[in-house]
Amino acid sequence: MEQNLLRDLEHRCIQEELPYCQAACPLKVDVRSFCAAMAQERFGEARKILAKTMSLPDILGRICDHPCQNACIRTETGGAVELGRLEQACLERTSPAAPPLCLPPRDKTITVLGGGLSSLVCACELAKKGYRVLLEFTGKLPGGRLLALPEEILPQNILAETWAFLQKLGVTRTGGESLSLPALREGEAAYLGMDDPAMAHLATVGTVDSTTYETATGGLFAGGFLRNGSPSPAWEAADGKRAANSLDRFFQGASLSSGREKELSDATRLHTPLRDVESISPRRDPAEEARRCLQCECRHCVGECVFLETYKRYPRAYAREIYNNFAVVQGYHQANRMINSCALCGLCETLCPNDFSMADLCRAAREELVERGLMPPSAHEFALLDMEQANGPRAAGFRPGRTATKALFFPGCQLAGTMPEQTEALVSFLDERFSGTLGVLLGCCGAPAWWAGRRDMLQKVLDTLRETLASLGNPPLILACSSCSDVFRRLLPETSLLSLWEVLREKGLPPGHPLPDPLALHDPCTTRSLPAWRTAVRDILRALGQPFEELSMTGETTRCCGYGGLQSLVDPDLAEKGVRRRLGESDKDFLAYCAMCRESLSDSGKPVAHLLDLFFPPAAPYEAVGFSARQANREQLRRRLLGTCDLPPDPWEDLDLIVSPDIRRRLEERHILDSDLRRTLWEASTSARLLVSPDGRTLATSRIGNVTFWVEYRNEGASFRIVNAWGHRMTVEVLS
Numbered sequence: 001m002e003q004n005l006l007r008d009l010e011h012r013c014i015q016e017e018l019p020y021c022q023a024a025c026p027l028k029v030d031v032r033s034f035c036a037a038m039a040q041e042r043f044g045e046a047r048k049i050l051a052k053t054m055s056l057p058d059i060l061g062r063i064c065d066h067p068c069q070n071a072c073i074r075t076e077t078g079g080a081v082e083l084g085r086l087e088q089a090c091l092e093r094t095s096p097a098a099p100p101l102c103l104p105p106r107d108k109t110i111t112v113l114g115g116g117l118s119s120l121v122c123a124c125e126l127a128k129k130g131y132r133v134l135l136e137f138t139g140k141l142p143g144g145r146l147l148a149l150p151e152e153i154l155p156q157n158i159l160a161e162t163w164a165f166l167q168k169l170g171v172t173r174t175g176g177e178s179l180s181l182p183a184l185r186e187g188e189a190a191y192l193g194m195d196d197p198a199m200a201h202l203a204t205v206g207t208v209d210s211t212t213y214e215t216a217t218g219g220l221f222a223g224g225f226l227r228n229g230s231p232s233p234a235w236e237a238a239d240g241k242r243a244a245n246s247l248d249r250f251f252q253g254a255s256l257s258s259g260r261e262k263e264l265s266d267a268t269r270l271h272t273p274l275r276d277v278e279s280i281s282p283r284r285d286p287a288e289e290a291r292r293c294l295q296c297e298c299r300h301c302v303g304e305c306v307f308l309e310t311y312k313r314y315p316r317a318y319a320r321e322i323y324n325n326f327a328v329v330q331g332y333h334q335a336n337r338m339i340n341s342c343a344l345c346g347l348c349e350t351l352c353p354n355d356f357s358m359a360d361l362c363r364a365a366r367e368e369l370v371e372r373g374l375m376p377p378s379a380h381e382f383a384l385l386d387m388e389q390a391n392g393p394r395a396a397g398f399r400p401g402r403t404a405t406k407a408l409f410f411p412g413c414q415l416a417g418t419m420p421e422q423t424e425a426l427v428s429f430l431d432e433r434f435s436g437t438l439g440v441l442l443g444c445c446g447a448p449a450w451w452a453g454r455r456d457m458l459q460k461v462l463d464t465l466r467e468t469l470a471s472l473g474n475p476p477l478i479l480a481c482s483s484c485s486d487v488f489r490r491l492l493p494e495t496s497l498l499s500l501w502e503v504l505r506e507k508g509l510p511p512g513h514p515l516p517d518p519l520a521l522h523d524p525c526t527t528r529s530l531p532a533w534r535t536a537v538r539d540i541l542r543a544l545g546q547p548f549e550e551l552s553m554t555g556e557t558t559r560c561c562g563y564g565g566l567q568s569l570v571d572p573d574l575a576e577k578g579v580r581r582r583l584g585e586s587d588k589d590f591l592a593y594c595a596m597c598r599e600s601l602s603d604s605g606k607p608v609a610h611l612l613d614l615f616f617p618p619a620a621p622y623e624a625v626g627f628s629a630r631q632a633n634r635e636q637l638r639r640r641l642l643g644t645c646d647l648p649p650d651p652w653e654d655l656d657l658i659v660s661p662d663i664r665r666r667l668e669e670r671h672i673l674d675s676d677l678r679r680t681l682w683e684a685s686t687s688a689r690l691l692v693s694p695d696g697r698t699l700a701t702s703r704i705g706n707v708t709f710w711v712e713y714r715n716e717g718a719s720f721r722i723v724n725a726w727g728h729r730m731t732v733e734v735l736s
Contacts, residue, residue: 519591598622
């Protein structure tokens with residue numbers, strides 16, 4: 001992926017945007033961290049947070065007009081957090097910190113006129129930067145209009161302590177009863193603090209740049225003006241601080257305005273959902289009041305996605321990590337597993353106000369890993385081999401309609417593999433409804449190759465599909481799988497696609513067998529952008545009289561079953577975590593209309609019905625089928641619907657295996673198929689590559705493709721009882 005595309009995608013994630021309060025604060029005080037410290041009664045830490053951006057917190061913390069509080073989104077749920085009161089409470093419970101460390105002295109003197117808050121802040125900031133500061137004000141103490149504030153709001157001793165603090169920083173004054181513009185020579189500069197009434201006679205300083213505070217007179221800067229006709233302590237302090245920044249740039253010969261957008265902007269793109277926020281009114285105790293702070297952040301996608309939640313980061317951070325992963329020229333690429341663990345389900349994009357898509361990011365990253373030869377072979381090979389089996393001559397093929405082919409039913413590899421009898425019954429029903437004009441196409445849509453980043457393999461599947469459709473006159477495809485629809489809609493846009501459920505709704509339903517109890521309806525994640533699919537399913541359920549309930553995450557916000565993006569093959573623990581979260585949304589039995597969703601959710605042991613069960617009831621309660629049985633079912637369905645293929649049977653095909661349930665689960669976890677067992681047993685026996693133990697167990701081995709299989713078994717007559725099996729990708733090279 002190009003760096004500029006990654007950067008554009010990274011910019012969409014708003015997690016690092018300022019919270020509303022901090023964005024509205026002219027000084028950009030970290031209000032979120034301040035409230036967190038106050039909530040834990042760490043008052044000293046809270047004061048440090050204020051002092052980090054608030055130059056003179058003992059003054060401003062007492063008189064601030066807190067625009068941050070006006071921006072607090074708690075207003076909608078009990079009232080804004082009373083930040084002004086929290087600042088005062090913090091100052092009452094703490095003492096001023098020691099003077100900060102200053103930069104080495106510089107051979108420059110800057111005159112600051114006025115004793116108002118903006119002048120005090122400007123003098124403080126310049127002194128910390130190492131400048132000699134001459135502060136000119138009238139009277140014994142600086143303060144300007146602050147001197148007139150009531151004692152209970154701002155005690156006079158605070159101003160005295162502030163002046164003593166500035167003197168410790170090296171700020172001096174010459175004294176005087178009137179203030180006048182200094183005669184600036186080349187290379188000199190001054191600041192005018194217009195928030196001091198003693199500066200009223202200098203009110204006509206001319207045009208002042210709102211970004212840099214520079215006047216029309218070179219080297220002369222001014223700030224502390226009224227805001228909307230009224231004084232604003234927060235803005236006066238910000239004026240002084242920003243003007244000090246400009247003065248520093250002035251003496252360094254740097255641009256006065258470059259790179260100051262965030263410093264001056266009060267905008268933020270942050271989005272904090274309030275859907276589940278409890279309404280709580282303000283509290284008297286400062287710590288309790290601080291706990292009302294929502295600690296605003298986005299992370300909505302992180303809270304709803306097990307992948308993002310497990311890796312404990314947010315999309316912007318992933319974009320950086322993936323970019324850094326590709327920047328590694330040699331060595332270990334640490335993000336590969338993370339890239340391959342995303343379910344590519346699109347929930348993050350739906351929840352994100354800026355449409356950040358981890359699916360697009362991770363899919364592109366997988367393609368680049370494949371292109372560079374950095375994709376671990378073990379990541380997706382099993383799924384790709386399964387796809388090849390589903391598209392092989394023993395499981396795939398097509399038949400046209402008896403009289404014409406006006407539509408082609410494509411059940412997909414998972415419906416054919418998990419529900420072959422119901423698929424066959426469905427084909428018979430549809431054939432009747434279409435009066436002999438329905439064709440059947442068996443195979444896989446290529447989704448595993450697309451998810452794995454294998455564009456080469458995907459293109460072969462798509463090319464074969466195009467040729468088949470063209471040979472039949474390009475009829476519309478009737479799809480039972482929304483993943484197939486997702487692939488074809490994006491990659492075969494010229495093909496007309498129909499949902500099985502829409503077709504059944506329009507053509508008429510088979511006789512129904514609704515279940516008595518309500519079922520929790522699970523939408524596949526690939527129907528997120530297919531509202532017509534979702535609507536048709538619900539119409540069918542209502543027509544059947546089948547009671548159902550909507551889950552909390554449904555429709556566009558539905559959760560993935562764990563198979564999407566091949567997540568369950570790369571990170572089965574993560575996929576299982578997602579399944580548990582999904583099933584935890586309801587105590588009712590579930591209803592799915594995607595065969596793979598049904599398979600994934602059923603593997604947890606909870607009953608999950610398929611919509612076709614309501615028309616073609618199964619003979620026994622459904623249990624997860626597993627990899628080996630799915631492949632055998634596809635081949636069986638191919639023989640029943642299309643006839644036997646021309647390939648001769650494999651010589652190991654008829655070997656009889658005895659596999660206990662415990663061993664079966666172990667084989668599933670290790671992705672070992674019955675065909676792997678049979679071939680290993682046959683090849684080992686024909687080559688005498690066998691080890692026999694004294695207790696009658698035999699160990700057979702064979703290398704099939706990239707994997708060496710080991711099968712431990714016992715002979716029971718003509719059958720083989722499997723005791724254990726495992727596989728690895730290591731090869732042993734013998735050096736001569």
